[in-house]
Amino acid sequence: QSALTQPASVSGSPGQSITISCTGTSSDVGTYNYVSWYQQHPGKAPKLMIYDVTNRPSGVSSRFSGSKSGNTASLTISGLQAEDEAHYYCSSYTSSSTLVFGGGTILTVL
Amino acid sequence: QVQLVESGGGVVQPGGSLRLSCAVSGITFSSYGMHWVRQAPGKGLEWVAFIRYDGANKNYADSVKGRFTISRDNSKNTMYLQMNSLRGEDTAVFYCAKESGWMTTVYTSFDYWGQGTLVTVSS
Numbered sequence: 001q002s003a004l005t006q007p008a009s010v011s012g013s014p015g016q017s018i019t020i021s022c023t024g025t026s027s028d029v030g031t032y033n034y035v036s037w038y039q040q041h042p043g044k045a046p047k048l049m050i051y052d053v054t055n056r057p058s059g060v061s062s063r064f065s066g067s068k069s070g071n072t073a074s075l076t077i078s079g080l081q082a083e084d085e086a087h088y089y090c091s092s093y094t095s096s097s098t099l100v101f102g103g104g105t106i107l108t109v110l
Numbered sequence: 111q112v113q114l115v116e117s118g119g120g121v122v123q124p125g126g127s128l129r130l131s132c133a134v135s136g137i138t139f140s141s142y143g144m145h146w147v148r149q150a151p152g153k154g155l156e157w158v159a160f161i162r163y164d165g166a167n168k169n170y171a172d173s174v175k176g177r178f179t180i181s182r183d184n185s186k187n188t189m190y191l192q193m194n195s196l197r198g199e200d201t202a203v204f205y206c207a208k209e210s211g212w213m214t215t216v217y218t219s220f221d222y223w224g225q226g227t228l229v230t231v232s233s
Contacts, residue, residue: 003154036219038155045226046147046155051210051219089155091219097169099145099217104154 004029004090004102011108017078020105022090023071028100030071034093037066037075041086049088050075077107085109112136112222114206119227122196130191130227132206137222140164140184143209145220146191148202148229158204161189163213174200196231203228 038046050066146158207220
């Protein structure tokens with residue numbers, strides 16, 4: 001199972017919006033609405049930010065939103081804040097009954 | 111609150127074995143599937159294995175199939191990962207993570223994570 005494709009890096013200024021893409025195939029992202037997004041700060045465990053494509057867990061800021069079109073899912077962060085600087089990973093359930101992550105995207109807040 | 115605490119990591123020689131444990135508190139452990147996820151130094155996340163809430167279904171990444179075995183003891187609120195025939199490429203921080211879905215066989219997402227335990231495979 002190949003990893004989902006994410007851009008290696010994205011950046012934005014405080015207050016701006018950014019979008020991170022996550023491209024899979026018809027065997028994962030394109031078929032299942034089980035795409036989730038995780039934020040990971042250095043030396044810390046990942047934190048769930050979005051599940052089932054669009055849903056936010058309790059306690060996660062409404063500045064984070066998710067969407068999907070075809071084989072590509074996206075995470076959008078609006079009103080960028082310095083604390084948003086971190087690595088972001090997408091994941092999806094697959095037709096092989098496995099789970100696959102994206103390679104990760106480092107977000108830099110300029 | 112929900113807590114997941116991994117233990118059992120350490121340094122092991124290539125070809126050796128190690129057993130990781132994940133002690134869980136704050137939830138009805140027997141109602142949730144559990145996962146192991148690993149992260150090699152400086153690299154991204156890699157899903158390793160899943161065990162259903164009742165232990166009846168287990169699935170593995172191709173990279174560990176036949177070498178790793180996931181198990182759980184619901185009476186002890188603990189999950190395990192038996193790792194055999196370890197290789198250098200298995201060096202990673204291993205996280206245990208709780209499946210978000212209640213009593214599900216499908217993997218939706220991980221809503222709670224432990225802090226991880228480091229496994230180093232080196233001679």
